[in-house]
Amino acid sequence: MTTQLEQARRGVTTDAMRWVGQQEYMDAEVIRVEVAEGRLVIPANKVHLAGTLRPVGIGRKISTKINANIGASPLASSDEDELAKLNVALKYGVHSVMDLSTGGDVDRCRLNLIANCPVPFGTVPLYEMIIDRPIEELTYDDIIETCQKQAAQGVDFFTIHAGLLKEHVPLTDKRIAGIVSRGGSLIATWMEHHGKQNPFYELFDDLCAIMRENDVCFSLGDGLRPGCLADATDEAQIAELRTLGELTQRAWEHGCQVMVEGPGHVPFDQIEYNMKIQQEICQGAPFYVLGPLVTDVAPGYDHITSAIGATAAAVHGAAFLCYVTPSEHLGLPDEDDVRQGVIAYRIAAHAADVALGIPNARDWDDEISKARADLDWRKHLELAMDSETARARHDAKQLPDTDHCTMCGKQWCSVRISKGLREERKTAKK
């Protein structure tokens, strides 16, 4: 019963590593070395791996991955709604899903989702621990028991907010937005109430033992992530990051796989620094960021404000991007929000992969551009990231297989004119 990390360290190339290598056009040995060094994780709970999971790698050497958050809240949603959201996310090409449910029958909903989820599946176990009761009542036993249960259910990665220490809380006093991470604000409240250290920090070795058992990957939560531009890269954020760096080491010593979570809201010019400092402090452990949003002023469009930041983040150091939907700050996402969030993040991840020269990434761009230049509408629309939406927009204007672009009409079509010009030049050359 060893983890991907432990096996990689011992020189064993697992089936999961081989599969990831194939998906990424890489030699399995490269994947093994990256896993052994902690720079690449394959979140694959043994239970899920024995069932529906097709493993996914997350790391800087390979293509950038994206996650979609779904989950019921006490206000709304049902098992069926969450399954529908999962399926929308999968349809549009998400690489992992987190169930952040805080309402309904969370066990039933989770088991139902895992059974239908071919991609890595993550949770924030804290949420289940405090459903229908105040955070102040949380005990050490609750933490252990819930993590054990969810690990046994097949969850592939846990967000564990162990880095937010008691002494970090005062550092947030001068912030504009305070503590915007849900886990962070809950744990800070618990610590203030009990006058004690973060229980996830205190129990960290026990959690490592539980997570190692089924190879649940750590996603070390950033409870102090900035919730607005003004709070970005502040003392509180960096202090917690240093603790996350220590915890990364400790989890590695236990043989556990680790990712580290990051912001949030960050001005565009601070993104590169944020990525570099995480890579340094956490010694190359994959960075899993939420956006970041590059402005606070556009609620309703935060899939866009954050896809801008996510692209820059992935170029400069992040390996894993958590989507943000147009409903961010305003409401729980519905199915259409999930589509919009997933597509915006696939754009961000792919644009970064092209910029980074990830193997084969740009082939897709070149192929669709050739179809576009050839006025081959069928192929052009087929190759589109979201063919259905592109086709609907196109067909609303004109039928496919026309010999010009639908923006300007035949006479004004630069693609048609350019194509004709090139054909003439070729003929003239002969």
Next chain:
Amino acid sequence: MTTQLEQARRGVTTDAMRWVGQQEYMDAEVIRVEVAEGRLVIPANKVHLAGTLRPVGIGRKISTKINANIGASPLASSDEDELAKLNVALKYGVHSVMDLSTGGDVDRCRLNLIANCPVPFGTVPLYEMIIDRPIEELTYDDIIETCQKQAAQGVDFFTIHAGLLKEHVPLTDKRIAGIVSRGGSLIATWMEHHGKQNPFYELFDDLCAIMRENDVCFSLGDGLRPGCLADATDEAQIAELRTLGELTQRAWEHGCQVMVEGPGHVPFDQIEYNMKIQQEICQGAPFYVLGPLVTDVAPGYDHITSAIGATAAAVHGAAFLCYVTPSEHLGLPDEDDVRQGVIAYRIAAHAADVALGIPNARDWDDEISKARADLDWRKHLELAMDSETARARHDAKQLPDTDHCTMCGKQWCSVRISKGLREERKTAKK
């Protein structure tokens, strides 16, 4: 009858410079110096300035500006539709508009738009010259006459594709997407047909004289802008840019204001270089870019693929961003496309302004974040870039003036929890 540039050079601070200074929280003298050096333009045709125009400055020292393209095509649209699009663009805060009409009664449509347009108004005069006839029939007289007429009508800036030379065309032979600029493909066809140099290049001094008369600002078109990632930063693009650099100098010698147009489709990692080389070659003349799109694979979402590139472009050197709508590559934009394009580009421009430390830019972010942290929903939604859309999304979930965020419900609201925690900490300190 002198231009803003000529007056600035002579030490005269015009009303337009004073107005721009006020809008930008800058001393009018700073604006004058920037105009005199060619680093800032105020596209303000004397006819339009005497009418509805409120001048707008475009340059690196001040906030980034965005443009919306509208215009009828032979396939669709009417005067009323174009006016409606203009009003949508203005409602969402566009800084300038270009009328790219290629169909309908273009004079009537243009005059109608100018009369209703308080922001700088641009055109591509070439389009009018060849309505209902092949490009091959274009004469020098057509060029002169149409530019004279449109200058007299009050157009504030002209896209003039004078930099694409006969000798540049063969450089595009090995491209995937060829020549995707409409003006570029038309002029290349004319040059190949007649075996002559670009007529806009040959007539450049005459055009300067016409444009100087009413102070129409040059927007030197990039007929060879890359139309896909594979073609970015290629020999053809850079060769034309060098010619644009020469033409910038020549226009300045004539006393004309100049902007330079740029790509297009550019991988994220090449954007900084593209911005820096334009600033060098064109000696600081404002760079007006179309996106750039950072991937070719997402038709239907090119407002997003390009807003990512536009943000990076504005951070690294562009002063003026031409929007791209979700209909790019697929059809003529409608009113809702205009909204989506304008908002995506306001996000890009603002995010860049924050990153660049443009005076007062981040105040807006801080103000909305304070309202958000205070759970002051009324103010939060009021301050949103698109209040209507944000309010609709919010209200669909819950009524305003609740004491928690609508994403997770009261018990799970990190903003509420954090606010409570801070209040307790404040009380404890006293």
